[in-house]
Amino acid sequence: MQLNELETPVLVLDRNRMDRNIARLRERLAPFGVALRPHVKTNKSADVARRLGPPGTPITVSTLKEAEYFLDHGWTDILYAVGIVPSKLPHVERLARRGARLTLILDNAEAAAATSAYARDHGLQLPVLIEIDTDGHRSGVKPEDPVLLDIAARLSAREGEGAWVAGVLAHAGDSYNCRSTEAIAAMAEQERASAVRAAQRLREAGHAAPVVSVGSTPTAHFARSLDGVTEVRAGVFVFFDLVMNGLGVCRTDDIALSVLCTVIGHQEEKGWLITDAGWMAMSRDRGTARQPVDQGYGLVCDLEGRPLQDLVMIDANQEHGIVRHRTDPATTPMLPVGTLLRILPNHACATAAQHGAYAVVAGGTGVEAHWPRFGGW
Secondary structure, eight states: OBBBSSSSSSSEEEHHHHHHHHHHHHHHHHTOOOOOOOOOTTTTHHHHHHHHHHTSSSSSEESSHHHHHHHHHHHOEEEEEEEEOGGGHHHHHHHHTTEEEEEEEEEEEEHHHHHHHHHHHOOOEEEEEEOOSSSSSSOOTTTTTHHHHHHHHHBEEHHHHHHEEEEEEEEGGGGGGGGSHHHHHHHHHHHHHHHHHHHHHHTTTTTTEEEEEEEHHHHHHOOOOOOOOOEOOOOOOGOOHHHHHHTTOOOOOOEEEEEEEEEEEEGGGTEEEEEEEEEEHOOOGGGGGGSSSSOBBBBEOTTTTOEEEEEEEEEEEEEEEEEEEEEEEOOOOOOOOTTEEEEESSSHHHHHHHOOOEESSSSSBBBOEEEEEEOOO
16 A cells, blocks of 8 residues: 555554664664663554554653553553552552552652552562753652652662662653753753762662662763663654754654645645645644754655645644745745645644554655554543
8 A cells, every 4th residue: 555545634654763763872872871761652553662662661651551551462561650649549550460560750859758658568679760950851759859759768678678769760851842952961960960869869878779760762872971870761752853853952854754635726826735734633732843953744745755845733623724935925836626635743742642543654655554542541
């Protein structure tokens, strides 16, 4: 089957680009001697995850539904990288009883006490990472905050005794706001140093805290030192997207994900092409709007995946996309109705979440497989 035989819109995955992206990060991390624990929230597909390694590979998830799905497909070493709450602990127990070695994270004494009590009462061994705030981006405890040790005190200091302090976790989410690769490298060092310092404080207080987990796709690619780090997490590196391109982490021809769509009409006086891929196909994500180059809702390519000069998806309705020349609407080519286009996404995670499967190609337009993916919680 060929791409031009598919009913649009369709999520297209270029396997060659994906494999190249995976190899690039593994090669970059190899000299540091750290483990890569890929985040599978972006792909939500066992077929994609197998390109990252066999089921014994450690993975990161963002939902317990992801943990259950990947456990069903053979992965057992799973980090659930969203703060745990008591209502989810029965689900955690079910996964643990089935053989998952599920590591949890938290950043407050209430969650620590609840997790510890549940593990004790139900005879569970639950490794716990304390989330560290390294950049003010989101959740976590500052590395020098006294509450870090208060949280740890609610947990066991010894492995195998209920819920125990397995170490620390940090996510340099503010790296997405950097404006140069030098700034990303500085953010990576800030992330590393903060996480290592937090782990040091825990160890001085009697907790083994063997794990120091850091990561984001930008910092993973530009970190200059990972001393004291045991594992790196990254997810969108598998596909890349326009936000990563805008940060200088990848080129446009590294982006493995696109949405195949069809020109369904024109508004010539406005310089518009109308397609059948609106925000339901592309998502509402406008992450490049904060970057020096605003890519609208996506960068427009031809059927072979080659960018068309300065054509972007400037607006979106639910099922209609509006494509126009970036700066001069009068020069928008009025491509014939029926023309197939591919749109590179701003945010691979958000765009992929709109679809139920990948149409897999290998650098051309021949579809070699359809790989299912899932969504929800």
